[in-house]
Amino acid sequence: MSAVPSVRLLLLSGGAHPALAENLSRELKVPLVTAEVGAFADGETHVRVARDVRDAAVFIVQPTCPPVNDHLMVLALLADAVRAAGAARVTGIVPYLGYARQEQRGGPGDPRSAQVVGRLLGVVGLDHLVTVDLHAPALENAFPMPVTVLHAEEVLMPRVRSWGLHNLVVVSPDAGGLKRAQRYAPALDASVAAIAKDRPRPDLAVPLHVLGDVRDRACLLVDDMASTGRTLAGAADALRRAGAREVHALFTHAVMAPGAEDRLSAARLGKVLTTDTIPVPAAPWLEVVSIAPLLARAVRYLCGEGTATDPR
Ligand code: R5P
Numbered sequence: 001m002s003a004v005p006s007v008r009l010l011l012l013s014g015g016a017h018p019a020l021a022e023n024l025s026r027e028l029k030v031p032l033v034t035a036e037v038g039a040f041a042d043g044e045t046h047v048r049v050a051r052d053v054r055d056a057a058v059f060i061v062q063p064t065c066p067p068v069n070d071h072l073m074v075l076a077l078l079a080d081a082v083r084a085a086g087a088a089r090v091t092g093i094v095p096y097l098g099y100a101r102q103e104q105r106g107g108p109g110d111p112r113s114a115q116v117v118g119r120l121l122g123v124v125g126l127d128h129l130v131t132v133d134l135h136a137p138a139l140e141n142a143f144p145m146p147v148t149v150l151h152a153e154e155v156l157m158p159r160v161r162s163w164g165l166h167n168l169v170v171v172s173p174d175a176g177g178l179k180r181a182q183r184y185a186p187a188l189d190a191s192v193a194a195i196a197k198d199r200p201r202p203d204l205a206v207p208l209h210v211l212g213d214v215r216d217r218a219c220l221l222v223d224d225m226a227s228t229g230r231t232l233a234g235a236a237d238a239l240r241r242a243g244a245r246e247v248h249a250l251f252t253h254a255v256m257a258p259g260a261e262d263r264l265s266a267a268r269l270g271k272v273l274t275t276d277t278i279p280v281p282a283a284p285w286l287e288v289v290s291i292a293p294l295l296a297r298a299v300r301y302l303c304g305e306g307t308a309t310d311p312r
Pocket of ligand 1: 101174225229230
């Protein structure tokens with residue numbers, strides 16, 4: 001990731017996550033500009049940035065969380081609006097990137113939707129994208145602009161350590177997440193296990209076997225997101241059947257599709273931890289840490305501040 005020379009920084013919220021944008025503005029100690037976002041009678045989206053952005057480095061805060069298409073369209077229109085108004089650079093702060101799970105064709109006739117999103121954001125003028133725990137890390141190479149992928153463990157790990165779990169196994173609920181589990185384990189003095197998972201159809205996850213020894217151990221499931229919640233709930237059952245003493249879970253993105261809250265709250269998990277890359281429903285069983293300090297460091301680095309270190 002290359003640093004850019006110091007220019008006026010303008011932080012712009014697209015409205016998908018006002019609380020995170022405000023939090024980031026406080027971290028950076030720069031004012032937040034909120035875009036006007038509305039819709040025409042026919043349903044088309046309309047945005048306006050009522051601020052001089054000429055020669056500014058504009059950072060648009062807009063996770064493309066549900067409703068994904070609406071938030072994505074606002075991001076695209078805002079990028080074009082500030083580009084047309086003479087911004088020097090346009091960076092998307094998109095901590096959760098919708099469509100990222102569709103990076104491979106499921107079969108004949110399917111598109112590569114994640115790559116389509118990347119191309120779209122390049123066409124409208126995004127120079128750089130900052131995101132968190134991208135579902136498939138290789139995806140960053142398919143995007144036309146540089147992508148900075150931040151890892152949430154920097155903000156999640158201190159909270160997990162404060163739980164004081166002993167005899168711990170970090171468990172990936174599927175083969176695809178094994179590298180993520182391996183990143184967490186050493187710092188928690190834990191071993192690693194994984195679950196073989198099948199997806200007979202979209203949004204249905206069936207855990208098959210636990211790979212690794214979890215008997216009488218404390219297990220920490222680590223995943224990039226909870227969408228329907230089926231992956232984590234099913235994995236927790238599988239771990240208990242394999243003899244786990246207790247099961248906790250963390251995930252970066254609380255997508256929380258309909259039914260997920262009920263599924264996860266009924267999953268007999270101990271601690272459950274997530275971040276605020278997406279607006280998170282308040283629930284007594286769910287702990288949330290903010291990703292804003294991590295995003296702030298990335299913004300400072302991209303603005304070429306001398307003391308900022310590469311956040312990756
Ligand atoms: C899958 O590859 C992901 O890493 C997550 O495990 C998955 O997207 C979670 O989805 P759900 O909560 O719907 O099972």
